[in-house]
Amino acid sequence: ETGVTQTPRHLVMGMTxxxxxxxxxxxxxxxxxxxxxxxxxxxxxxxVYNFKEQTENNSVPSRFSPECPNSSHLFxxxxxxxxxxxxxxxxxxxxxxxxxxxxxxxxxxGTRLTVT
Amino acid sequence: TQLLEQSPQFLSIQEGENLTVYCNSSSxxxxxxxxxxxxxxxxxxxxxVVTGGEVKKLKRLTFQFGDARKDSSLHITAAxxxxxxxxxxxxxxxxxxxxLVFGAGTIxxxxx
Numbered sequence: 406e407t408g409v410t411q412t413p414r415h416l417v418m419g420m421t422x423x424x425x426x427x428x429x430x431x432x433x434x435x436x437x438x439x440x441x442x443x444x445x446x447x448x449x450x451x452x453v454y455n456f457k458e459q460t461e462n463n464s465v466p467s468r469f470s471p472e473c474p475n476s477s478h479l480f481x482x483x484x485x486x487x488x489x490x491x492x493x494x495x496x497x498x499x500x501x502x503x504x505x506x507x508x509x510x511x512x513x514x515g516t517r518l519t520v521t
Numbered sequence: 522t523q524l525l526e527q528s529p530q531f532l533s534i535q536e537g538e539n540l541t542v543y544c545n546s547s548s549x550x551x552x553x554x555x556x557x558x559x560x561x562x563x564x565x566x567x568x569x570v571v572t573g574g575e576v577k578k579l580k581r582l583t584f585q586f587g588d589a590r591k592d593s594s595l596h597i598t599a600a601x602x603x604x605x606x607x608x609x610x611x612x613x614x615x616x617x618x619x620x621l622v623f624g625a626g627t628i629x630x631x632x633x
Contacts, residue, residue: 409563445530447523448564448609448623495563504613504621506552506571512563 408432411496411513419521426481426516428496436502437479442493455502486520493517527624535632537599542627544610545592551613553593558607600631
């Protein structure tokens with residue numbers, strides 16, 4: 406059983422819909438991340454939260470809005486998305502907000518998002 | 522051009538064959554991680570290499586870190602269908618504030 410749980414596993418939404426992705430980690434970590442994974446492209450870091458504070462926003466369009474109410478939960482609110490936003494969205498956690506050789510990322514199984 | 526290049530992009534082999542995948546950069550890593558991502562799941566860490574020239578073994582998987590810390594390889598001996606998946610390397614780059622950068626991955630399919 407993964408220590409990082411993402412829901413839903415699959416999501417199909419229209420461009421005018423509003424939906425949210427949820428991530429929960431049971432590892433006692435203090436940092437949480439959103440990544441976007443598209444076919445044949447490297448994982449793209451979107452947001453980083455460390456101790457509930459956003460420490461990184463990687464020039465992500467405002468149609469993606471993250472929320473981190475506590476160190477165990479992370480949300481990604483979606484509105485007026487475009488078809489090119491279709492991808493696998495991965496949540497990850499780490500002990501602290503600085504990934505290092507002895508502090509790797511623990512990923513969830515992702516939400517497969519399709520924007521129609 | 523990506524900071525981290527992985528090759529090949531796709532590999533399809535028969536069970537029992539050996540294979541090597543590569544991860545290269547023109548910049549120096551402070552450390553490098555290898556992940557495997559099985560279909561429908563998230564990436565899972567396999568190993569971290571830190572020292573130039575380091576070799577680590579994980580059952581049939583052998584990981585090598587280049588002496589200059591600009592490249593790494595993953596060699597699988599006698600591949601099995603269970604090895605099928607996406608292999609990702611991710612480097613911590615000193616000149617980029619030790620941010621973790623991922624390669625695009627190598628898709629491995631092992632046929633029985």
